[in-house]
Amino acid sequence: MAPPLSVDPARSGAHNGRVYVPQHFAMSDDHVRELLADVGAADLVTVHPTGLAATYLPFVFDPGAADHGALLTHVARNNPQCREPVLGEALVLIHGADHYVSPRWLPSRERTGTVVPTWNYLTVHAYGQLVVQDDPAWTEAAVRRLTEAHERGRPEQAAYSVDQVPADHLERMLRAIVGIEVRLTRVEAKAKMSQNRSPEDVRGIVAGLRSQPDDDAVLTATWMAQHSVPAAERRYALLDQLRVARGRSTRG
Secondary structure, three states: OOOOOEOOHHHHHHOOOOOOOOHHHEOOHHHHHHHHHOOOEEEEEEEEOOEEEEEEEEOEEEOOOOOOOEEEEEEEOOOHHHOOOOOOOEEEEEEEEEEEEOHHHOOHHHHHOOOOOEEEEEEEEEEEEEEEEOOHHHHHHHHHHHHHHHHOOOHHHOOOOHHHOOHHHHHHHHHOEEEEEEEEEEEEEEEEOOOOOOHHHHHHHHHHHHOOOOHHHHHHHHHHHHHHHHHHHHHHHHHHHHHHHOOOOOOO
């Protein structure tokens, strides 16, 4: 079954106050699915009678679970987040590529002098029903799926599997944890990746990020080159059409 679709950005900010998503930063359904499929670790946030709770956990997405898919993980049995009643929905905060953007990288700074620093990022807020699966068989299956998902694509660790753990030790470990399933009801997603800038500025940011030594910069630059540059080009082409219709061009 297909994963849930991102909400209408016009609704997300104006009506429920959860995530402010201007139209030009709205994430496509395909991009949402990509982030869910490659979720890695994320923050599980819940509200309890005693207050807020949050745990950073590895997740795996099961698109066929429940009505809209589910995020699977496990926590320590003694973690209060799985022992206390949950009020309302659970929230999983999923983060994609992100990085600081320096004004030095934008060509328009030389002309206007008004460019300021910002932070580019991808994020998905996944809401759903938290279900505690206190069943060793369910939890073991989730542990195996998590391990397989995160070992995949890593040749140096390709030989590892849960089967390498002695059965008695695995049994003891499973008794110390419980499975967690967040059955998704909706998602809100945002790609703040400079799509609202000129194509020239977006290319400048991509070049600036590629000059940085860290992997996060490379990931952000790659996403922007694939998606932000074309989005900026489409946006400016549309603006040109509108201005030409009114007798002047953005390039004139």
